[in-house]
Amino acid sequence: MPLSLSRHIAALCLLVGLALPALGEPVTVTRSGSDTFMSGASITETLDTQGDSFIAAQSAVARGVSEGDLHVAGFDVSVSADTREDLYAFGATVVLRGAIARDLTAAGISLRTEDSAQTSGNARLLGKTVTIEGPVAGALSVSGREVVLNAPITGDVRILAKTLSFGPKAVVTGTLTYSMEDRIDVPEQVAPASRVVFKKLSPLEVWDEFVDMGRMREMPMLPTFASIVFGFIISLLFFVALGALALGVMPKRLEAMRKSIVAGPGRTLIAGIAGLSVLFGMVPVTGLTIVGLPFVPIVVLGIIAAWTLGYALGAYAVAMRVWVGFGGDPEAGTAARLVVFAGAIIVIALLNFIPFVGWVANYTLVLLGIGAMTTTLLTHFIGNSGQSLDVDMKPTKT
Structure with missing residues (x-):
């Protein structure tokens, strides 16, 4: 199951990457053996597929029946289709209404399972707001800021949340373990006190507690030794989605920055040191103004965003340079570029296991x-000074 989960999460990630540049384009349907792939701006499909189904769109609506695994990714996701195998759904807004014969894995900013979404296996849910109304025959694992449980759960339940509430239909037959900052009163109808476990959660323990959710009894998620791999999969998903967004929104500007890195890596490193120094220097300067103290967290967030974007851009530029060096097509399509970028992220992650070398490699990419x-x-705000000099110094004809 761990390898299967990783494979399907990566598939969802790739679907998002392929869908983003295709927004506004007509729906395309591709079949490979018994598998069906669909992508486009808006998809409303009644499924009748024998193999696995993959749907990626800005707005994705799936009805009918999928005899194999069903993967759906997009911004607005609605799944009313019955799934004979596993269901994987990823989006900003996710609503699930169909029955799932095996396991459910879903993530979204707003995630909801309605009472018709009966899961016969285990359910793994991640989101900002998570509402569970669909019964789960196996174990349930939930991580979210606001979690509402209003369904019968046969197996064990593990919940990591900022706020947790229960509806009238909430019943936990197994052990209910919840991790929050403060203890709450769990109604007796949900689970007796003997089967309720509370773990006080501090902000620094959120990630460790989230990883521990994979060790739940009856939950075939990830073995203990693979918690690092789980974190890497989430990071890979994020970076590939980020790369797909950049390639879809500003392909020309991204290509120009990539070529500037390749053309002058030394010059780019120096510019990176200067830019990073300015960003870090803004923290004390903003704080010293007194009135700017409330904006210090915004500056810190800006540093984190710049660091992340710089890392992704540096990795992409180096990966494409290696790709072209080995005979790859420099004008490769979006899908090929995403695969190259994902490969770079994997290689760099492996370098982190080498002391010192990993840090140097990562930091160099950030600076690039x-x-x-x-x-x-600088070129945008002050123009290209080199071109100006060339014009000014051009000799005049007499």
Whole structure:
């Protein structure tokens, strides 16, 4: 199951990457053996597929029956289809209404399972707001800011949340373990006190507690030794989705920054050091103004965003340079570029297991990426001084 889960999460990630550049394009349907792939801006499909089904769209609505696994990714996701195997759903808004014969894995900013979404296996849910109204015959694992449980759960339940509430239909037959900052009163109808376990949660323990959710009894998620792999999968999903968004929204600007890194890596590194120094220097400078103290957290968030974007841009530029160096097509399509980028993230992650070398590699990529962004910003605001000099110094004819 761990390998299967990783494979399906990666598939969802790739679906998002392929769908984003295709927004506004007509729906395309591709079949490979018994598997069916669909992508486009808006998809409303009544499924009748024998193998696995993959749907990626800005707005994705799935009805009918999928005899194999069903994967749905998009911004607005609605699944009313019955799934004979596993269901994987990923989006900003996710609503599930169909029955799932095996396991359910879903993530979204707003995630809801209605009472018709009966899961015969285990359910793993992740989101900002998570509402569970669909019964679960196996174990339930939930991580969210606001969690509402209003369904019968036969197996064990593990919940990590900021706020947790129970509806009139909530019944936990197994052990209910919840992790929050403060203890709450769990109604007797949900679970007796003897089967309720509370673990006080501090902000620094959120990630450790989230990883522990994979060790739940009856939950065939991830073995203990694979918690790092689980974190890596989530990171890979994020970076590939970020890369797909950049390739879809600003392909020309991204290509220009990539070429600037390749053309002058030393110059770009120096620009990266300067840009990063300015960003870190803004923290004390903003705080010293007194009136700017409330904006210090915003500056810190800006540093984190720049660091992340710089890392992704640096990794992409180096990966494409290696790809072209080994004979790859420099004008490769979006899908190929995403695969190259994902491969770079995997290789860099493996380098982290080498002391010192991993840190140097990561930091160098960050400097390259921030350097390219710094150069682009300076060129945008003050123009290309090199071109101006060339024009001014051109000899005049007499």
